[in-house]
Amino acid sequence: MALTRDEFAAALYAQGSRYWDKHPFHVRLHAGGASPEELRSWVVNRWYYQACLSQKNAAIIANCPLPEVRRRWLARLSFQDGTQPAAGPQAGITEPAGGLADWLALAAAVGLDPAEMTDLRHLLPGARFAVDAYVTFCRTHDWVLGAAAALTELFSPDHMRDRVAAWRQHYPWIDPAGYAYFETRIPVVRADSSFTLDLVLDHCRNRLQQEAAIAALAFKCDVLWAMLDAIEHAGCRR
Amino acid sequence: MALTRDEFAAALYAQGSRYWDKHPFHVRLHAGGASPEELRSWVVNRWYYQACLSQKNAAIIANCPLPEVRRRWLARLSFQDGTQPAAGPQAGITEPAGGLADWLALAAAVGLDPAEMTDLRHLLPGARFAVDAYVTFCRTHDWVLGAAAALTELFSPDHMRDRVAAWRQHYPWIDPAGYAYFETRIPVVRADSSFTLDLVLDHCRNRLQQEAAIAALAFKCDVLWAMLDAIEHAGCRR
Numbered sequence: 001m002a003l004t005r006d007e008f009a010a011a012l013y014a015q016g017s018r019y020w021d022k023h024p025f026h027v028r029l030h031a032g033g034a035s036p037e038e039l040r041s042w043v044v045n046r047w048y049y050q051a052c053l054s055q056k057n058a059a060i061i062a063n064c065p066l067p068e069v070r071r072r073w074l075a076r077l078s079f080q081d082g083t084q085p086a087a088g089p090q091a092g093i094t095e096p097a098g099g100l101a102d103w104l105a106l107a108a109a110v111g112l113d114p115a116e117m118t119d120l121r122h123l124l125p126g127a128r129f130a131v132d133a134y135v136t137f138c139r140t141h142d143w144v145l146g147a148a149a150a151l152t153e154l155f156s157p158d159h160m161r162d163r164v165a166a167w168r169q170h171y172p173w174i175d176p177a178g179y180a181y182f183e184t185r186i187p188v189v190r191a192d193s194s195f196t197l198d199l200v201l202d203h204c205r206n207r208l209q210q211e212a213a214i215a216a217l218a219f220k221c222d223v224l225w226a227m228l229d230a231i232e233h234a235g236c237r238r
Numbered sequence: 239m240a241l242t243r244d245e246f247a248a249a250l251y252a253q254g255s256r257y258w259d260k261h262p263f264h265v266r267l268h269a270g271g272a273s274p275e276e277l278r279s280w281v282v283n284r285w286y287y288q289a290c291l292s293q294k295n296a297a298i299i300a301n302c303p304l305p306e307v308r309r310r311w312l313a314r315l316s317f318q319d320g321t322q323p324a325a326g327p328q329a330g331i332t333e334p335a336g337g338l339a340d341w342l343a344l345a346a347a348v349g350l351d352p353a354e355m356t357d358l359r360h361l362l363p364g365a366r367f368a369v370d371a372y373v374t375f376c377r378t379h380d381w382v383l384g385a386a387a388a389l390t391e392l393f394s395p396d397h398m399r400d401r402v403a404a405w406r407q408h409y410p411w412i413d414p415a416g417y418a419y420f421e422t423r424i425p426v427v428r429a430d431s432s433f434t435l436d437l438v439l440d441h442c443r444n445r446l447q448q449e450a451a452i453a454a455l456a457f458k459c460d461v462l463w464a465m466l467d468a469i470e471h472a473g474c475r476r
Binding site: 051054055056058059061062063064065067070071074077078081082083096098100139 | 289292293294296297299300301302303305308309312315316319320321334336338377
């Protein structure tokens with residue numbers, strides 16, 4: 001029998017117990033115990049996730065036959081990639097503002113040459129495989145399960161808020177200009193996650209679909225957790 | 239050895255000999271020899287192509303690691319699906335203007351109940367399989383080959399212009415309000431095809447890639463041709 005809307009929502013929220021804010025690496029990072037090298041490793045490995053997000057979101061759209069959902073999901077690509085530069089003599093010369101540009105600013109703020117981030121030379125295989133698994137999941141599953149996997153956004157605004165506060169306190173050597181990504185993203189995530197939760201609640205009507213959506217969100221928590229496992233383990237070996 | 243840029247462009251343009259403007263059904267349609275029933279069959283079967291276009295374009299974006307290409311290709315989704323309704327009490331109530339909405343107007347103009355088009359009851363299997371083959375191609379091939387397949391747009395503006403003129407002349411029973419799709423699309427296609435041609439010429443640098451792009455465009459011509467084969471054959475059986 002299908003879960004009620006409230007039961008289903010509660011089961012989705014319950015996956016927050018697997019969210020990566022509780023990973024030992026994040027706990028230590030927010031407590032001020034990460035070295036500059038570890039912090040930079042977090043930034044460069046998260047870059048790969050950022051760089052793949054638009055392709056992941058396009059895969060969800062590619063699987064979605066509903067124009068009204070596609071229209072709304074499209075905003076995620078513009079947010080991350082920036083919008084198309086205006087035509088004219090300046091077209092294409094400046095990088096449009098967006099999540100990717102903000103993450104490049106974060107890299108500079110923690111003392112990375114952006115090129116050593118974007119060329120993926122420091123990308124750890126475990127982080128790569130986790131991100132690739134997420135993109136592949138969204139390519140190969142129904143769009144509503146891709147949307148359900150995005151519901152880690154239910155848990156991320158508070159985590160991002162805590163991150164900025166902790167980093168400002170514990171890592172004063174980081175240029176605060178680097179926090180634009182998080183500060184821009186927090187209100188957007190709150191709006192996106194509320195829309196996406198309704199979408200998943202509306203479109204998963206039987207128990208099988210509901211269980212698949214809960215599993216998709218659990219899987220996504222595993223993706224994020226595995227990224228931190230890779231980052232933490234690499235730190236142990238140094 | 240790689241073709242020169244001019245040789246490669248010429249080989250792509252040469253695929254125009256396979257473009258569906260030369261299909262016997264289109265020749266007869268433009269000469270005024272199609273029955274209202276055949277014309278309506280063309281409109282409902284083309285609807286499936288229209289309905290799948292945004293998913294096809296999202297699949298190309300999902301395969302594309304270049305933000306500057308994704309940003310530009312995204313405009314195709316907004317053109318077809320319309321843009322997101324403004325938030326507020328009216329949000330979601332009216333269908334945003336766009337290619338899909340214009341095709342619904344075309345359906346009404348040729349005397350179809352839009353519902354009997356959108357529920358696909360008249361969709362011919364041969365047309366469905368051809369369109370599905372196109373979407374699958376774009377899902378499973380490099381983004382630049384998906385872009386190359388879209389280069390039937392090199393040939394479509396003149397064909398659309400001729401279509402509107404021929405239909406106005408031969409089928410005066412069609413409400414001219416139905417031609418908005420073509421009239422809006424013609425200048426957009428000219429700009430899109432010019433951008434896409436440069437993209438394909440820029441990104442296919444060796445002979446293997448060039449040959450694959452030419453084959454992708456030939457395949458796309460076969461997709462369109464097969465749709466008309468299905469429509470024409472169904473007419474013969476009536």
